[in-house]
Amino acid sequence: PEAARYRPLAIARDVMEEGGLMGAAFTAAKDRALDGFIAGEIGFTDMARVVANTLSTLTSRDGLKNVQMTLDTGQEIDRLASIRAGEAITALR
Secondary structure, X not given: OOOXXXXXXXXXXXXXXXXXXXXXXXXXXXXXHHHHHHOOOOOOOHHHHHHHHHHHHHHHHOOOOXXXXXXXXXXXXXXXXXXXXXXXXXHHO
């Protein structure tokens, strides 16, 4: 599939290439975006934008890269990704 046309697939591929805690952040952001869609806060196509924005914010602002993988850091990334995704949803309104 074309990455430009199917943005969610491109995001998932980037997450797999990056590795580490990106998968945890991706899952948390995706879950929050889906909740926002179900609640009518964002449109269907906005979900990929929320996830991409969340991952970008986490890697630049919260230092997601090169974090040691532990249960505590995994839970913290999950928490931060949920917060950042919520902020991305609010920004789209």
